[in-house]
């Protein structure tokens with residue numbers, strides 16, 4: 352009876368299309384449109400404000416009934432595509448965003464088709480991830496017992512590193528007993544990314560247990576001050592356990608003295624982690640690699656393939672020198688995750704033994720495609736070129752009396768401002784004006800209380816003409832904003848919205 356009822360309802364019961372030819376045609380259209388989007392990205396504004404009626408469309412009721420795929424796709428082309436972040440565009444210079452590639456986009460589609468779950472089990476997608484781990488190990492000069500794992504981004508990779516350092520310092524029993532009373536302290540520089548503070552908070556140490564050490568004028572950690580602070584903490588009965596060095600600070604791209612930090616950590620018996628969110632892949636650039644000396648002796652390194660590696664979001668990564676310590680921190684047996692020596696449950700250890708995630712997507716595929724298709728030499732040349740573009744921007748700022756450089760340019764980030772009486776307000780407005788104009792998308796940061804226009808050149812599509820457009824826009828909006836200090840703000844031109 353039950354079987355009969357099931358048989359009767361079997362036609363059209365799955366979510367697969369009734370008409371495969373129709374979805375094939377729709378899929379080809381989507382692919383063509385998206386390739387056109389990337390190919391013609393310069394024709395669009397970098398970013399544009401979202402009209403209220405468009406935003407309102409995304410406050411709709413739960414869709415209980417089916418819709419035509421073509422109609423949903425039309426909503427995507429008309430209301431999602433024109434209002435994306437803009438980081439595919441060569442004029443995007445805000446924060447530290449990678450530009451992605453057509454190759455990475457295609458690989459994402461293939462990964463979605465396979466729908467692989469990389470938490471564990473014995474299948475080739477996991478071997479693809481292991482292959483990328485091995486390549487990253489070779490790039491960074493880590494030993495063969497190193498382990499690595501893809502995560503969302505460096506924020507997550509830094510958190511995992513803090514947890515591995517904690518387990519190393521306190522032993523595996525910390526996983527049952529917690530950190531209470533351990534009085535562990537960690538160290539980084541004032542210029543380090545805020546996600547390290549957050550990691551200390553989430554890991555249960557509290558952010559006060561992170562000592563943010565002073566930096567020199569190049570924003571590199573003051574190693575002597577760090578040594579003193581560690582000694583003071585020891586005298587006070589605390590237990591220093593971790594130093595986080597930066598290979599490319601978020602504000603201005605400073606690289607700490609990693610050789611000195613590594614030596615200090617060895618002397619003091621501390622875990623040495625490097626936040627190399629974007630900077631670590633500088634190792635692929637023959638020009639930058641010498642500046643990263645010492646990174647090869649870190650205990651762990653966090654990095655993002657989605658920044659300088661140009662892999663589409665997201666592709667964060669953590670590599671740990673001693674894979675056993677990494678596994679000791681996260682592996683947890685469960686009957687339903689039993690490992691075998693053959694069959695689909697073989698291949699232990701699994702990625703779920705290296706981090707908090709059990710279900711995991713196939714981030715490795717787009718990274719594998721990117722590394723193989725372009726090769727590390729070409730990716731390294733792109734990284735070198737973004738630094739050359741930053742050098743060009745620096746020279747344009749230095750040559751323009753209305754502009755002022757606010758920090759030394761060390762990698763691919765330039766911090767500068769338009770000279771004005773009410774400088775912080777004017778420069779904040781200039782950045783918003785430029786973003787809204789669609790010409791470029793710089794961001795801002797505060798350096799010693801001074802608001803800087805911050806241009807991080809990460810995108811492989813960026814060219815000298817994009818730098819020229821940024822400078823021209825800063826000067827134009829700067830003049831308008833300065834003129835408006837005593838009067839109403841002049842009307843700004845808005846770019847018309849562009850659908851696909």
Ligand SMILES: Cc1ncc(COP(=O)(O)O)c(C=O)c1O
Pocket residue numbers: 446447503504505506507544546597599600601626627628629655667
């Ligand atoms: C130095 C540094 N660390 C950490 C992060 C956070 O990385 P994610 O956004 O991938 O989590 C960033 C982001 O730009 C960064 O520049």
